[in-house]
Amino acid sequence: xxxxxxxxxxxxxxxQIGLFSFGGGYAMFPLIKAEVIGREWLSASEFVDIxxxxxxxxxxxxxxxxxxxGFQIAGFPGAIIATLGVITPSLVLLLFWGNILLKAxxxxxxxxxxxGLRPAFIALIAMAAVFLGETSFVDLPSVIIFGVLFGLIxxxxxxxxxxxxxxxxxxxxxxxxxx
Amino acid sequence: xxxxTENELEAxxxxxxxxxxxxxxxxxxxxxxxxxxxxxxxxxxIIQRELVSCKNWLESEEFYDILVLIQGLPGPVALNCALLxxxxxxxxxxxxxxxxxxxxxxxxxIISIAAFLFPVIRGTYYVEAAFYGIRPAVTxxxxxxxxxxxxxxxxxxxxxxLLIILFFAGWWIGIHPIFLLLxxxxxxxxxxxxxxxxxxx
Numbered sequence: 001x002x003x004x005x006x007x008x009x010x011x012x013x014x015x016q017i018g019l020f021s022f023g024g025g026y027a028m029f030p031l032i033k034a035e036v037i038g039r040e041w042l043s044a045s046e047f048v049d050i051x052x053x054x055x056x057x058x059x060x061x062x063x064x065x066x067x068x069x070g071f072q073i074a075g076f077p078g079a080i081i082a083t084l085g086v087i088t089p090s091l092v093l094l095l096f097w098g099n100i101l102l103k104a105x106x107x108x109x110x111x112x113x114x115x116g117l118r119p120a121f122i123a124l125i126a127m128a129a130v131f132l133g134e135t136s137f138v139d140l141p142s143v144i145i146f147g148v149l150f151g152l153i154x155x156x157x158x159x160x161x162x163x164x165x166x167x168x169x170x171x172x173x174x175x176x177x178x179x
Numbered sequence: 180x181x182x183x184t185e186n187e188l189e190a191x192x193x194x195x196x197x198x199x200x201x202x203x204x205x206x207x208x209x210x211x212x213x214x215x216x217x218x219x220x221x222x223x224x225i226i227q228r229e230l231v232s233c234k235n236w237l238e239s240e241e242f243y244d245i246l247v248l249i250q251g252l253p254g255p256v257a258l259n260c261a262l263l264x265x266x267x268x269x270x271x272x273x274x275x276x277x278x279x280x281x282x283x284x285x286x287x288x289i290i291s292i293a294a295f296l297f298p299v300i301r302g303t304y305y306v307e308a309a310f311y312g313i314r315p316a317v318t319x320x321x322x323x324x325x326x327x328x329x330x331x332x333x334x335x336x337x338x339x340x341l342l343i344i345l346f347f348a349g350w351w352i353g354i355h356p357i358f359l360l361l362x363x364x365x366x367x368x369x370x371x372x373x374x375x376x377x378x379x380x
Contacts, residue, residue, distance in 0.1 A: 052310065094259060095275070153319055153323040159217060171309045
């Protein structure tokens with residue numbers, strides 16, 4: 001198959017994504033955007049659908065998105081390779097140095113680096129939100145759906161699953177009205 | 180000598196806390212991976228309830244230490260939590276077992292959806308209509324996560340300044356996310372390390 005020589009490259013890309021996704025799934029989206037959409041392995045709207053499915057299904061969002069993205073790029077082997085890539089840094093870091101890291105977390109150097117990383121990974125999540133908005137706001141009603149749901153989650157703390165369910169329902173109601 | 184200490188250790192652990200069986204660790208994390216909707220941050224309190232409150236496999240303080248560390252680690256949040264907690268209970272083997280348990284459901288469920296469900300339903304009218312509403316919903320979720328985390332974690336002017344600068348550098352200029360993280364980490368190291376005494380808040 002022509003896909004085999006490509007798999008090590010896919011593994012390497014997802015290993016980098018795993019290594020730099022501080023704070024888990026959401027912070028991973030800009031990395032996937034830069035590495036996967038930047039290489040034109042996937043289109044932006046395909047990616048948004050992947051994010052949606054990753055949110056709706058059980059499991060960690062980071063692993064779900066990696067598995068799905070890998071599958072869309074290179075089928076079944078791609079799904080396995082991308083997931084392995086994204087979990088490799090955690091596995092290596094924590095299996096071998098987990099105890100050392102637990103002790104070192106009070107270290108002043110590490111604390112200061114972490115304090116500076118926080119604004120950076122929140123900036124990444126904000127970038128993910130803007131990027132998702134760019135691809136999902138196709139007309140006025142879709143912006144209105146966003147506004148209503150954003151209000152619900154900020155003031156009512158609705159669960160992600162319920163929120164996406166409501167989104168789907170609003171979509172089915174509003175979609176035929178604005179062709 | 181070696182054998183004796185091993186026996187003693189075993190007798191001791193047998194007495195107060197028997198070793199947690201590996202298959203039970205696997206089952207707990209498999210359940211959490213397969214039935215928790217909403218990602219890693221939703222899983223953390225569930226892992227805590229299972230391991231600390233229900234099963235008494237970990238001390239509350241041990242779990243708290245792990246939670247603090249997880250905030251600064253790369254990779255899937257739930258995976259990191261599984262690795263660290265299981266490592267405390269059963270060493271490296273326990274870590275591998277827990278990691279497999281928490282990731283396996285994602286692999287199986289997502290591959291099934293991607294291979295069988297998605298190609299069939301994609302493009303049909305109702306699914307297109309649903310996704311028309313789901314996409315703004317997902318955007319709302321991520322935007323809310325950014326705002327909530329910003330509210331919780333940005334505590335000073337430098338943090339806010341970095342957030343704004345890095346956001347625009349990434350979004351407007353298109354600087355690579357990895358570079359943004361490196362700049363953030365490096366600035367933090369330089370600034371906070373030197374002003375750590377005066378940082379009272």
